[in-house]
Every structure is written in structure tokens, then in C-alpha cells.
Amino acid sequence: MNRIDNDLLSVQEARILVENAREAQKILAAFPQEKLDKIVRHMAEAACKSAKELALLSHEETGFGKWQDKLVKNIFAGDFLYKKIKNMNVVGIINDDKVNKTMDIGVPVGVIAGLPPSTNPASTTIYKALLAVKSGNGIVFSPHPKAKKTISKTLDILIQAAEESGLPSGAIGYLRTLAVDGTVALMNHQDTSLILITGVPKMVRAAYTSGKPTIYGGPGNGPAFIERSADIKKAVEDIIFSRTFDNGIVPASEQSIVAESCIAAEVRRELRENGAYFMSEQESARLSKLFFRSDDSLNPEIVGKSALELAWRSGLAVPDDTKVLISEQKYVSPNHPYSREKLCPVLAFYVEKDWMNACEKCIELLINEGRGHTLVIHSKNEEVIREFALKKPVSRVLVNTPAALGGIGATTNLFPALTLGCGAAGGGLTSDNVSPMNLINIRKVGYGVRQIEDITAGVPAVETAEISKAPGPTSRNSIESTHDLKELLQELMKQLKWYGDY
Numbered sequence: 042m043n044r045i046d047n048d049l050l051s052v053q054e055a056r057i058l059v060e061n062a063r064e065a066q067k068i069l070a071a072f073p074q075e076k077l078d079k080i081v082r083h084m085a086e087a088a089c090k091s092a093k094e095l096a097l098l099s100h101e102e103t104g105f106g107k108w109q110d111k112l113v114k115n116i117f118a119g120d121f122l123y124k125k126i127k128n129m130n131v132v133g134i135i136n137d138d139k140v141n142k143t144m145d146i147g148v149p150v151g152v153i154a155g156l157p158p159s160t161n162p163a164s165t166t167i168y169k170a171l172l173a174v175k176s177g178n179g180i181v182f183s184p185h186p187k188a189k190k191t192i193s194k195t196l197d198i199l200i201q202a203a204e205e206s207g208l209p210s211g212a213i214g215y216l217r218t219l220a221v222d223g224t225v226a227l228m229n230h231q232d233t234s235l236i237l238i239t240g241v242p243k244m245v246r247a248a249y250t251s252g253k254p255t256i257y258g259g260p261g262n263g264p265a266f267i268e269r270s271a272d273i274k275k276a277v278e279d280i281i282f283s284r285t286f287d288n289g290i291v292p293a294s295e296q297s298i299v300a301e302s303c304i305a306a307e308v309r310r311e312l313r314e315n316g317a318y319f320m321s322e323q324e325s326a327r328l329s330k331l332f333f334r335s336d337d338s339l340n341p342e343i344v345g346k347s348a349l350e351l352a353w354r355s356g357l358a359v360p361d362d363t364k365v366l367i368s369e370q371k372y373v374s375p376n377h378p379y380s381r382e383k384l385c386p387v388l389a390f391y392v393e394k395d396w397m398n399a400c401e402k403c404i405e406l407l408i409n410e411g412r413g414h415t416l417v418i419h420s421k422n423e424e425v426i427r428e429f430a431l432k433k434p435v436s437r438v439l440v441n442t443p444a445a446l447g448g449i450g451a452t453t454n455l456f457p458a459l460t461l462g463c464g465a466a467g468g469g470l471t472s473d474n475v476s477p478m479n480l481i482n483i484r485k486v487g488y489g490v491r492q493i494e495d496i497t498a499g500v501p502a503v504e505t506a507e508i509s510k511a512p513g514p515t516s517r518n519s520i521e522s523t524h525d526l527k528e529l530l531q532e533l534m535k536q537l538k539w540y541g542d543y
């Protein structure tokens with residue numbers, strides 16, 4: 042098939058998939074929460090059963106990360122996330138305040154366009170599919186072309202389990218013919234209500250161009266600040282663990298360390314003891330040539346590769362037990378390769394004289410890239426932690442934990458999520474760890490009716506304008522004298538009634 046035929050087929054397919062999902066979602070919208078929950082449970086069980094197979098396939102197909110850590114993430118989505126959402130009320134009456142006489146009704150948004158990244162193809166697909174069904178939505182996926190086999194296989198497993206337990210056919214679908222045109226058609230379709238996208242900068246731009254509400258996991262570039270009161274040994278272990286988890290592919294993970302000068306020597310020593318290799322200036326420059334492509338985008342060749350492989354590729358001689366490559370840096374700039382996100386086990390290392398300067402350095406780094414994402418602080422000083430949390434342009438401040446796992450809610454009590462919102466700071470719709478609650482609209486019901494006397498009770502008389510006594514619309518010319526506010530409101534109510542009668 043030539044490229045034009047492929048593009049046309051993909052567009053056609055996208056249309057049919059969205060229309061099918063729309064029809065199926067109309068049925069799904071009438072399902073009570075318990076019925077949706079039963080389907081979600083079967084999907085989660087099926088995902089866990091195939092977690093290892095999918096982890097291996099993902100690694101084999103993309104070459105990103107480590108299959109063992111991908112297995113952890115698949116189980117995280119299929120089991121840990123499932124346990125978190127299983128008792129949540131998302132659709133129907135989700136809040137009934139009998140005292141204030143208000144009610145919240147969770148209403149599915151409709152059909153979602155889901156785009157998983159090549160870096161976490163199986164786990165993010167499981168996560169998005171569970172969230173969509175839990176919230177009564179249809180979802181049509183556009184698999185990332187570099188992880189097509191993994192995403193298709195994951196979806197085949199989930200769809201079979203879901204449809205066997207009552208999901209209307211077509212509620213979950215995916216494009217078989219992959220092309221940018223088809224993905225754009227999916228996002229632009231009039232029946233697509235929301236786009237849920239993780240990674241892929243070019244597709245994020247296309248999503249925004251569609252004009253549809255878009256929830257996306259933005260780029261990270263989070264620094265880890267080690268403050269003088271920290272348990273340095275534990276902080277370093279956390280950072281190395283996090284930075285090497287799935288070979289540094291999780292956007293919440295640390296991209297740099299900022300240490301106070303009074304503890305810098307000890308931090309360096311601990312880092313070396315835990316498998317960090319501090320590169321010379323020349324070695325740093327050599328390695329950095331691998332980071333970005335000529336169009337300045339991240340080079341996929343380095344993504345999710347081990348420190349040893351990166352060293353080998355750039356001709357650096359490093360010890361065999363090297364886990365992380367570190368470059369000592371002073372300045373932050375958009376053109377500086379060590380000031381940006383790299384999705385591999387490389388860290389920049391900054392030394393600042395005190396926590397206030399460290400605070401500024403972290404802000405500089407985040408403004409440079411990763412605005413709205415995540416930062417981590419290692420400290421026992423609650424005052425510093427609070428000050429840090431108050432000032433940083435991020436949506437997640439993690440304390441004394443590995444950022445890769447803390448950010449996604451594995452080692453913290455944040456919502457377990459594989460799409461981490463970056464809020465307005467990062468140009469996004471939400472700053473949440475995206476949950477099923479982000480995939481519904483909330484219909485508000487107010488039935489505790491307040492009388493006009495209740496509104497005006499205790500309101501002092503004020504200088505104001507009179508409204509024409511005659512029935513009909515008020516005009517500026519009818520302002521004649523002064524009345525108190527209570528009279529004014531009563532007059533307004535009369536006029537509103539007149540409109541009603543009319």
C-alpha cells in the first residue's frame with residue numbers, strides 16, 4: 042500500500058472507530074457504577090496475567106528501558122491502580138449533601154482519544170483504558186508507531202476481557218492503520234470529547250490544534266535538592282534508584298542534583314559509592330553530543346539506555362559497575378544540554394551555598410524546562426520543606442523519596458497515575474495525577490431554595506438606583522431616585538416574574 046492509500050485508510054478507520062465508540066458509549070452511559078466496576082476488575086485481572094509478556098514485548102519492540110521495571114509498571118497499573126479506583130464513585134450521584142441540599146452527578150465526557158507513548162506503551166495503555174471504563178467513557182487509541190505491537194497486544198487483551206464481562210462492543214477501539222492523518226482525524230472528530238495524551242511533542246501540538254480539551258503528561262526536568270539536614274545516604278540511594286528505574290525513562294525522575302556546599306563533598310562520596318561516575322568536562326562534552334538531534338528534539342537513541350551503554354556509545358572508559366553518569370555544572374541555559382530532560386541515567390550536579398540559592402537554582406532549572414512537573418527535596422527541616430513547596434513552579438513536590446516512584450504515587454499517597462498533569466504552568470488543563478475524576482463532568486444540582494428575604498436579611502440600606510415600576514425591561518433612563526437594596530431586589534424579582542409570565 043502506498044503512503045496516500047495508507048493515510049486515507051487511517052482517516053476512514055478513525056471515523057468508523059469514533060462513531061462505533063460513540064454508539065457503544067451511549068449504552069455505557071446508562072451503566073451503574075457497579076456494572077462498570079465489574080468490567081474494570083476483569084480488565085485489571087487480564088492485564089496482570091499478561092504483565093510479564095507485555096513487559097518483554099515492550100522492551101523487545103522499542104529497546105527502551107528494562108523489561109523488569111516495565112513489569113513493575115504493568116503491575117502498578119493493573120493491580121495498584123485498580124485497588125485505588127475500585128471503590129471510587131465516579132458516575133451517577135457521587136455526592137449528596139443533605140444539609141446544604143446540593144448533589145453532584147458524575148457524567149462521562151463521551152469518547153476519549155488516547156495516545157500512549159513509546160516509552161511506557163503497555164502500562165500507560167492499561168492505565169488509560171481502566172480510567173476510561175471506570176468513568177463510563179468510550180476510548181479510541183492511536184498506538185505510537187514505534188510501540189504498535191505492544192499497544193495492540195495490550196488492547197486485544199483488555200478488549201477481550203472487557204467485552205466478555207459486558208462492555209458494549211466498540212467502546213474500546215484502536216487504529217490498525219497508523220498514520221499522522223488518522224491520528225489527527227481521531228482527535229478532530231466531532232464526537233471526540235477529550236484527548237488524553239502522554240509524551241510525543243508533535244502529537245501534543247496536533248491535539249491542541251484540534252481545539253479539544255486535552256489532558257497531557259508534559260515533559261519533566263525535576264531537580265533533587267539535598268539540604269544539609271537530609272539523611273544523605275538515604276537521599277543518594279533514592280536518587281540512584283529512581284534515576285536507574287527503567288533506565289531513567291519516567292519523566293518525574295530526577296534530572297539534576299542540587300546540593301548545599303557544606304555537604305557537597307559527602308554527597309559526592311556517597312554518589313560514587315553507589316555507582317555514580319563523575320565525568321570530566323571533556324567527557325561531559327563528548328556525552329552531550331548524543332543528547333539531541335539536529336532539530337533540537339531528544340535523541341531516541343539515548344532514551345532508556347543504561348549508563349554503561351551511553352558511555353560505550355560516546356567512547357568513555359567508565360568502571361563496569363557504573364549506574365549513573367554525572368556532570369558537574371554551574372549554569373542553566375536553554376542551549377545547555379545538561380539543563381534539559383534526557384530520559385536516561387544522566388544527572389547534572391550543582392552546588393549552592395545555602396538553601397535559598399538552591400531554591401533559585403531549582404526554579405531556574407524548572408523554568409528552563411519541566412515547568413509544572415515535579416521536584417524532590419531531601420531534608421528533615423520542615424520549615425525549608427514548606428518554603429520550598431510554596432515557591433516552586435511544579436505540580437508535585439516530593440519529600441525524601443525516589444521521584445520516579447513518588448511522582449506516580451507508588452512510594453507516596455499521590456494518586457497512582459502514568460499521566461502527570463503539569464497545570465497552567467506547563468500549558469496544561471490540569472495539574473493532577475490524572476484520575477477517573479478528570480474524565481467526567483460534574484453536573485451540579487442545587488435544590489435548597491433560598492428566599493429573597495434570606496438574601497437581604499441584615500443588608501444595610503445603600504444608595505442605589507430605582508428600577509422602573511412599570512413591567513418590562515429596565516433601562517438606564519428609568520433610574521430616578523434612591524432605594525435600599527432589599528427594595529431593589531424585590532423589584533427585580535417582580536420584573537423577572539413579569540418576564541416569566543411574558
Ligand SMILES: CC(=O)SCCNC(=O)CCNC(=O)[C@H](O)C(C)(C)COP(=O)(O)OP(=O)(O)OC[C@H]1O[C@@H](n2cnc3c(N)ncnc32)[C@H](O)[C@@H]1OP(=O)(O)O
Nearest residue numbers: 158160183184185186220221224240241243258339341459
Ligand atoms: C509516565 C509518562 O508520563 S511517560 C512520558 C514519557 N515521556 C516522553 O514521551 C517524552 C516526550 N517524548 C519524546 O521526546 C519522544 O517521543 C521520544 C524521544 C521518547 C521518542 O522519540 P521517537 O522515537 O523519535 O518517537 P516520536 O515520539 O518522536 O515519534 C516518531 C514519529 O511518530 C509520530 N507519532 C507518534 N505517535 C503517533 C501516533 N499516535 N499516531 C501517528 N503518529 C505518531 C510522531 O509524530 C513522529 O513523527 P515524525 O517522525 O514525523 O516526527
